[in-house]
Amino acid sequence: MNKIPESQILVIFGASGDLTHRKLIPSLFELFERKLLPEKLLIVGVARTRQSTDEFRKSLHASIIENGKTYATDNPYLENFLRIIYYIACDTTDGEAYTALFREIEQLRNAAGIDDNILFYLATPPLMYPVIPRFIQEQHQNRSTNGWRRIIVEKPYGRDEAEARHLDRLLCDIFPEREIYRIDHFLGKETVQNILVLRFANSIWEPLWNRNYIDHVEITATETLGVEQRGNYYDSAGALRDMVQSYLLQIMAFTAMEPPSSFEPEAIRNEISKVFRSLRPLSREDICRNTLRAQYAAGSTNGQKLPGYREEPHVNPQSATETFVALKLYIDNWRWADVPFFIYTGKRLAEKRSEIVIHFRNTPRTLFPGQCCGSSCNQLVITLQPDESIRLRFGLKQPGADFEVRQVSMDFFYKSLTSTRLPGAYERLLLDAMRGDSLLYSRSDALELSWHYLAPLLDDWEREKDEGLIFYPAGCTIPREVTRIHGHPYILDESVCSLR
Numbered sequence: 001m002n003k004i005p006e007s008q009i010l011v012i013f014g015a016s017g018d019l020t021h022r023k024l025i026p027s028l029f030e031l032f033e034r035k036l037l038p039e040k041l042l043i044v045g046v047a048r049t050r051q052s053t054d055e056f057r058k059s060l061h062a063s064i065i066e067n068g069k070t071y072a073t074d075n076p077y078l079e080n081f082l083r084i085i086y087y088i089a090c091d092t093t094d095g096e097a098y099t100a101l102f103r104e105i106e107q108l109r110n111a112a113g114i115d116d117n118i119l120f121y122l123a124t125p126p127l128m129y130p131v132i133p134r135f136i137q138e139q140h141q142n143r144s145t146n147g148w149r150r151i152i153v154e155k156p157y158g159r160d161e162a163e164a165r166h167l168d169r170l171l172c173d174i175f176p177e178r179e180i181y182r183i184d185h186f187l188g189k190e191t192v193q194n195i196l197v198l199r200f201a202n203s204i205w206e207p208l209w210n211r212n213y214i215d216h217v218e219i220t221a222t223e224t225l226g227v228e229q230r231g232n233y234y235d236s237a238g239a240l241r242d243m244v245q246s247y248l249l250q251i252m253a254f255t256a257m258e259p260p261s262s263f264e265p266e267a268i269r270n271e272i273s274k275v276f277r278s279l280r281p282l283s284r285e286d287i288c289r290n291t292l293r294a295q296y297a298a299g300s301t302n303g304q305k306l307p308g309y310r311e312e313p314h315v316n317p318q319s320a321t322e323t324f325v326a327l328k329l330y331i332d333n334w335r336w337a338d339v340p341f342f343i344y345t346g347k348r349l350a351e352k353r354s355e356i357v358i359h360f361r362n363t364p365r366t367l368f369p370g371q372c373c374g375s376s377c378n379q380l381v382i383t384l385q386p387d388e389s390i391r392l393r394f395g396l397k398q399p400g401a402d403f404e405v406r407q408v409s410m411d412f413f414y415k416s417l418t419s420t421r422l423p424g425a426y427e428r429l430l431l432d433a434m435r436g437d438s439l440l441y442s443r444s445d446a447l448e449l450s451w452h453y454l455a456p457l458l459d460d461w462e463r464e465k466d467e468g469l470i471f472y473p474a475g476c477t478i479p480r481e482v483t484r485i486h487g488h489p490y491i492l493d494e495s496v497c498s499l500r
């Protein structure tokens, strides 16, 4: 696991953008400081903005201080790190510009004595995903006889099944499948990877991990943030594409998959695809009964007023884009037949929290009066963020004369395992791609299958526009209407709210 990657050049397209500044460069600096990067490495930023390498380095310096983890401006590693970064201005829509671009990259590579290995990172608007690889190919830079070429593609990977398939065909025509890294930063989170270890390094769960003992599963990712400055992108995507198609279905697959035959990427990816293949197709009736979409209206949090989604910058004032989704789905295989999986995700809610809750079945008979209400006393709560933790909830006797049952919990906090901070998702994923490990990246068939599953819902919502869209006030816990598809009233608490 601690293998240092081979010497290489990382070429980031979209270098003047937000992702590069907020996530990629601070993560690379983390890796540099922890001495996990190859000794011979160059990072080349490419974008249209005219600026020198010095100017680029200055802007990155500021970003690292702002977005990294508590660095002093005079951190001795910072200057050394910035020295391996270069900037090349290039109009990436112009095929001819690539000749000069690759000439410069080649010069840098020779001067630094780096092997012929290039990792491309597409951190550009999705519009450029089909364009840049074609031009790379025209320059014969998509393969090398003396080294390797890899490409990381940011999400969104297409807008629907047809687009994803089209993009895939194009990329697979240019790069071998094993060199295409489709990034989903949630999979880079330690706690998401820990689902696999929790399930497959322990024997106690396996006998219980099925329809005989599990009543239902909830997967939630709520955020306090609104769309911030990403109105343009988000308004054409919505929560279903932004969060469900990628992260939440992947997390569901980690939770539901069969034990893989080995820990090889392909063995795990095969199991993930099998889960997607077993998803019960969404009928028209399921869409009406088991799905819900909502949008935040103006509201408040801690006394601070928050605008409604339609008032956000770069958002259509009549937008029907959903900022909240609730979904009930079924996996039609032997392990999970008739066990509902609930997925909830939304922006501008009261809390930022991502978690998986496994609700075990109730005891066959209730012996004690007042035994846990709702579905059951027993839950396994895997909190992915924040306060990464695992909790086992069960019923115990409330001290006193009666047999009153009270739900208690046994808690494990991830931070008690280590005194060092947990590595960020991009750190892990960048390092893996540099090493050639694709385990935590999505495979093309899984992506297509997830798009295929959601297609009827995407079509329906596209057709219905704001018919059926409900509204919730920004800052609330969860829209009240979720009970309709959930069926369990215990999900409600006093802060659950609705506008209609």
Ligand code: BG6
Residues within 6 Å of the ligand: 223, 225, 242
């Ligand atoms: C991004 C989505 O990929 O993930 C955003 O596009 C979302 O809309 C973000 O806010 C959430 O990621 P995290 O790591 O902050 O939970």
